[in-house]
Amino acid sequence: xxxxxxxxxxxxxxxxxxxxxxxxxxxxxxxxxxxxxxxxxxxxxxxxxxxxxxxxxxxxxxxxxxxxxxxxxxxxxxxxxxxxxxxxxxxxxxxxxxxxxxxxxxxxxxxxxxxxxxxxxxxxxxxxxxxxxxxxxxxxxxxxxxxxxxxxxxxxxxxxxxxxxxxxxxxxxxxxxxxxxxxxxxxxxxxxxxxxxxxxxxxxxxxxxxxxxxxxxxxxxxxxxxxxxxxxxxxxxxxxxxxxxxxxxxxxxxxxxxxxxxxxxxxxxxxxxxxxxxxxxx
Amino acid sequence: xxxxxxxxxxxxxxxxxxxxxxxxxxxxxxxxxxxxxxxxxxxxxxxxxxxxxxxxxxxxxxxxxxxxxxxxxxxxxxxxxxxxxxxxxxxxxxxxxxxxxxxxxxxxxxxxxxxxxxxxxxxxxxxxxxxxxxxxxxxxxxxxxxxxxxxxxxxxxxxxxxxxxxxxxxxxxxxxxxxxxxxxxxxxxxxxxxxxxxxxxxxxxxxxxxxxxxxxxxxxxxxxxxxxxxxxxxxxxxxxxxxxxxxxxxxxxxxxxxxxxxxxxxxxxxxxxxxxxx
Numbered sequence: 001x002x003x004x005x006x007x008x009x010x011x012x013x014x015x016x017x018x019x020x021x022x023x024x025x026x027x028x029x030x031x032x033x034x035x036x037x038x039x040x041x042x043x044x045x046x047x048x049x050x051x052x053x054x055x056x057x058x059x060x061x062x063x064x065x066x067x068x069x070x071x072x073x074x075x076x077x078x079x080x081x082x083x084x085x086x087x088x089x090x091x092x093x094x095x096x097x098x099x100x101x102x103x104x105x106x107x108x109x110x111x112x113x114x115x116x117x118x119x120x121x122x123x124x125x126x127x128x129x130x131x132x133x134x135x136x137x138x139x140x141x142x143x144x145x146x147x148x149x150x151x152x153x154x155x156x157x158x159x160x161x162x163x164x165x166x167x168x169x170x171x172x173x174x175x176x177x178x179x180x181x182x183x184x185x186x187x188x189x190x191x192x193x194x195x196x197x198x199x200x201x202x203x204x205x206x207x208x209x210x211x212x213x214x215x216x217x218x219x220x221x222x223x224x225x226x227x228x229x230x231x232x233x234x235x236x237x238x239x240x241x242x243x244x245x246x247x248x249x250x251x252x253x254x255x256x257x258x259x260x261x262x263x264x265x266x267x268x269x270x271x272x273x274x275x276x277x278x279x280x281x282x
Numbered sequence: 283x284x285x286x287x288x289x290x291x292x293x294x295x296x297x298x299x300x301x302x303x304x305x306x307x308x309x310x311x312x313x314x315x316x317x318x319x320x321x322x323x324x325x326x327x328x329x330x331x332x333x334x335x336x337x338x339x340x341x342x343x344x345x346x347x348x349x350x351x352x353x354x355x356x357x358x359x360x361x362x363x364x365x366x367x368x369x370x371x372x373x374x375x376x377x378x379x380x381x382x383x384x385x386x387x388x389x390x391x392x393x394x395x396x397x398x399x400x401x402x403x404x405x406x407x408x409x410x411x412x413x414x415x416x417x418x419x420x421x422x423x424x425x426x427x428x429x430x431x432x433x434x435x436x437x438x439x440x441x442x443x444x445x446x447x448x449x450x451x452x453x454x455x456x457x458x459x460x461x462x463x464x465x466x467x468x469x470x471x472x473x474x475x476x477x478x479x480x481x482x483x484x485x486x487x488x489x490x491x492x493x494x495x496x497x498x499x500x501x502x503x504x505x506x507x508x509x510x511x512x513x514x515x516x517x518x519x520x521x522x523x524x525x526x527x528x529x530x531x532x533x534x535x536x537x538x539x540x541x542x543x544x545x546x547x548x549x550x551x552x553x554x555x556x557x558x559x560x
Contacts, residue, residue: 017394033407080294104492110530111308242390
């Protein structure tokens with residue numbers, strides 16, 4: 001009984017502030033202490049806010065493209081890394097891969113800011129600052145998404161049934177065919193997990209986007225939320241925007257889980273079929 | 283087959299190039315800026331003189347992060363233990379519930395704490411009914427509350443995952459051999475879950491010690507942390523990239539050293555535990 005009470009108390013502490021924030025996004029008053037009644041006016045104001053629309057579009061463009069690039073590069077990288085025979089090289093590659101995850105975000109952010117300050121200014125043919133900001137954000141987001149892809153694909157490679165690849169090759173598949181028809185489908189769950197992780201990390205990132213281009217005019221949703229909290233007064237339309245972001249992320253998670261459980265169900269079905277076949281043979 | 287294997291090595295080439303340009307070179311830039319002056323001349327350790335200037339900032343950051351980590355451990359360990367003792371189906375749901383807040387942007391989470399603590403905020407308007415009013419915002423207390431709230435799930439998850447893998451038979455053996463439940467906890471469960479505690483502690487300590495938003499939003503002018511100093515050096519009008527790089531470099535070293543120390547603990551204890559079991 002004590003145990004359950006403790007669990008419940010912890011969850012109340014974890015969720016109360018967020019729920020209160022969401023409730024205040026429906027406040028008819030411009031207050032964070034008194035609830036004056038239900039109203040959707042803050043949602044109306046955020047829907048008419050051009051900046052918010054722009055930030056949402058930027059966030060989506062960056063999250064979609066950086067997670068796709070990270071997934072392609074990362075999946076192939078994992079395949080190569082798993083084949084590395086030299087232990088020293090392998091562990092050095094893994095150490096470098098882990099750097100963006102182990103380092104404090106602010107240090108990764110500062111290091112990238114230096115890179116873009118130094119290199120991008122030499123690319124004279126890109127004239128618009130907005131394009132430069134966008135490219136920098138894309139590169140930065142791809143970079144911190146990569147370790148998540150690699151680390152979710154690597155274990156799937158270990159679990160992969162190598163005899164199937166050999167069978168495919170023996171039966172006349174070319175290595176590329178064997179890869180796309182036999183190996184990739186087996187890796188797919190890991191690849192998808194990596195993709196979703198990279199997407200959410202990018203959609204949610206604040207610190208790195210904030211530092212990467214000091215004078216950037218390209219805003220993402222977290223950057224916009226930050227500028228709305230500013231120093232001092234916060235208006236409830238920020239809560240409305242936050243509520244929207246929370247719901248968007250939750251929907252993504254539900255989708256990811258549905259995809260996951262579907263795979264599980266299919267795997268179970270296949271296992272059952274195999275069992276039946278074996279029993280029939282006996 | 284050999285050709286196949288070669289192709290696969292080639293497949294990871296784009297990543298190696300990417301990692302060199304966008305992970306290693308940027309760190310090289312930090313080193314370059316940390317060891318040169320504003321004109322790009324080698325400055326030796328001159329830049330590191332500012333550490334003295336920021337000594338109180340560093341110690342305050344470490345202190346607040348340390349307190350927040352300890353509080354997270356004190357709340358998180360019992361929570362992980364309690365969850366690991368519920369039914370398997372309940373466990374799945376509870377762990378999902380622990381993970382959900384991790385996906386909410388930390389700016390939003392920090393702000394939800396601000397709603398509670400603000401002068402005209404919810405807590406004070408509730409307390410106002412009893413004629414009490416507390417100045418909670420812009421204090422170090424508020425910063426610690428924010429840190430604990432933001433990063434508690436990062437403490438619970440690794441501890442929980444170690445606890446669920448723990449062999450129940452060992453606990454049964456301990457109780458059979460005369461341990462009471464508290465002894466079983468301190469002498470069997472806790473030592474065996476050390477690896478989870480270590481990774482939880484690192485996962486909470488690192489973002490806490492390097493944060494700048496939590497201290498700005500909840501700590502006001504009273505709490506100036508390393509993160510704030512780096513932000514000021516990189517983004518404000520009085521930006522000084524060499525000093526910003528130096529501070530980042532020192533922060534990085536601090537994290538690497540503390541991670542190594544923490545890892546050292548687990549390695550030792552794991553081998554001891556393994557030896558003990560055998």
